[in-house]
Amino acid sequence: MARPDRRDPTQIRALHCVLGQLNRVDGSAQFSAGDTSVLCGVYGPVDVKLYDEKLDRAHIEVKFRPDIGVPTTKDKWVEDAVRSTFEREILGQLHPRTLVQINVQVCQGDGSVDAAAINATTLALIDAGIPLRAMVAAATCVVRSDHSIIVDPTQEEADSALSTHTFAFSNLQTNSPAYVDSRGEFSIDEYNACYDMCMAAVDRTLAFMRTAVEGKILKETQTAL
């Protein structure tokens, strides 16, 4: 079954990102995959409310807003996804009793929005200089009605899928994913196939993110004395 945009099953959409475009936050990044575009702004480490203060590490707070309408339960799920992923990656113990606030705004949604949110957040945290154990990138796979598997689905492809799987991996050499979310009816073989496909897609996304970050660093370096 051919894909509407004629992509191969393992082909992700064209990636694009802009780092540091917001000037009132500590770090920002806009990450786009095809028509899906997500902007993330990060503050941290900043002062924290007494209620949320943690004595031995930073408090991580995530706010996720969809492109259209008010935030609903589905968006709270993405907040939880981003928060649980980055609570493990951000070295919060270096900044106890502070807050790291991650604000994610969907600019344009066309499938794989939660993966884009994780990718944008990694880049924004790097832009802000917040200490991270590793870079984390995510990708989504869906199992279609004919049980074929495709990576980086558009909204149209995701809506008609039997199951959706989002995986995030870090650039540390471990096999365990940083985030897993699977919905729908699927077999263990389908799950494993999605796992492998997402890992390959994440490798390409991590390479892209590295190039983007290196470009920014080199540009800053050449203006230094």
Place this chain on the structure above:
Amino acid sequence: MADVKVVVPGDAIDTHTEEEESVLRLGPGLIQQAGKVNAIAAGVLHASSDTNHFWVVGNRRRYVPAEGEPVVGVVLGRHGEGYRVDIGSAHDALLPLLAFEGATRRNKPNLAVGATVYARVSVANEMMDPELECFNSHTGKSEGYGELTQGFTFKCSLGMARRLLNAKAPVLNALGDQVPFEAAVGVNGRVWINAGAPEKTILVVNAIKNSEYLDGKQSKQMVKELLGKQ
């Protein structure tokens, strides 16, 4: 640019040295985990081979206090034995009432709320609120620290502030040739400028802000154009 090594979080750092058992010093942006050294920030990796010192230099906007650094702060209020000063860090800093040159219980400076101060960070660790002093506690001299009156304070990135602290900073030297002004640069990304008249102060501030992404030659050219437009 062949010798510039850029690292991103998660990169393993090769810290192999000639001697088998030597002490390794890890600076900002690096962490030791399970016997390996990894980068935790994105930036250029620097290594000093004779002192086994490794660190990562990357630009940021949010200041994290470190002992000994000069900062520009704004007085928020007076609490007990000191002033609460905003230096842009996660927690406000404490500036003791007697941490000024020649201050005694009977003779101590009286800073108003909103006053700007140039101070040195005397205590900074992740567990405590930072503390400042407006003099060198070893010599007892102010050494340029203290209240900054008049003038104008603006914010810039931390990397920009460090470049400005270099005596050879192109934009400051190009401006200084034509316009007399005083500057106090805080590594917390705050810069105080006083050039007498407001127009001159604004001109100096704009020139410095413009120079963030310009190299030395471009900065000189930009200053020339800005001064020419007056």
